[in-house]
Amino acid sequence: MALYVYAITGESHPLAVEDMTGVGAEPSPVRALACGPLYAVVSDVSEEIRPKRRDLLIHQEVQERLMEGGPVLPLQFGYTAADEATVEQALRRDVDGYLANLERLAGCAEYHVRASQNEEELLRQILRETPETRELNERIRAGDPDPQLPLTLGRMVAAQVRERQDALAAGLADALVPYAEEHNVRPASGDDFLNLSLLISDDRKEEFLAARSGLVRQFGEGVEFRLSGPLPPYSFVQ
Incomplete structure (x- = not known):
């Protein structure tokens, strides 16, 4: 059988x-x-x-x-x-x-950390902080008939989103990886910009959870963190 x-x-x-x-x-x-x-x-x-x-x-x-x-x-x-x-x-x-x-x-278990951002808040932040995108947006709202403006603005905003989220993902990983024995950064999907798997030893579990909670407080409602674990170490079986 x-x-x-x-x-x-x-x-x-x-x-x-x-x-x-x-x-x-x-x-x-x-x-x-x-x-x-x-x-x-x-x-x-x-x-x-x-x-x-x-x-x-x-x-x-x-x-x-x-x-x-x-x-x-x-x-x-x-x-x-x-x-x-x-x-x-x-x-x-x-x-x-x-x-x-x-x-x-x-003595280890796997934890997954995924993160996403509020899209509307991120777009408002980009328009507020980036002069070029703010200028294009104001021209469009004022009725500028140039058909290329929306396309140009869309490309600029998309580039800003990628740049900012890549930098944020790297910073979050840098803050959590020191608590792990091993880690894997995987491609994020959907609205997520971070998909991080960490192998955490039992004796560092509380430190890791405290660090993750500190990041939640630091970023407030602007970033949504989702934590799964402890899990079997699927990602670390060689």
């Missing part, structure tokens, strides 16, 4: 998942498959697993339970293997690498 694989842990992990059932239409018990000094945490599945809400929640619940007991290498949702032999073969292929990763991630 096929196996759904949640994570990899070490032999010293307590593996307190015996009361959990796994993903799928006919959930089976979550269990640990031993291979030398490593364990793969798995459950049996009989069908292709799709990202339904129930299964996404179960996947995350298993990860969070494992994190309570020690370091874990979480797999992204949806990873399946044909059988136990396939999983064991994958573990044997890089035992030292898995063990090194578990040691590196011990």
Whole structure:
């Protein structure tokens, strides 16, 4: 039977998942498959697993339970293997690498910081602080018929938005990265201008949260911060 694989842990992990059932239409018990000094945490599945809400929640619940007991290498949702032999073969292929990763991630969790700005306030700020854009805007409002003015103003404002948000994102990252063991800056999407993943050790968690709260107070309502975590260290599994 096929196996759904949640994570990899070490032999010293307590593996307190015996009361959990796994993903799928006919959930089976979550269990640990031993291979030398490593364990793969798995459950049996009989069908292709799709990202339904129930299964996404179960996947995350298993990860969070494992994190309570020690370091874990979480797999992204949806990873399946044909059988136990396939999983064991994958573990044997890089035992030292898995063990090194578990040691590196011990006592750490992942946090995501995303940030966005109030668009209307940002545009008002640009028009107020940039003479060139203010002049063009005033000419347009006064009825100047030049058809190029709106296009020129739009390009200038867009360039200012990018410049200001790039600088702000860099400054926010510089303020938070010193608290992290490792970090990843990812492309922002939607209205966000910052998408930052940080690997924070337990002994620096409070410092990190205090620094983030300080930034929230510093920027007030002009910048919206969204913090997720502690999370399994998906972004830092090598």
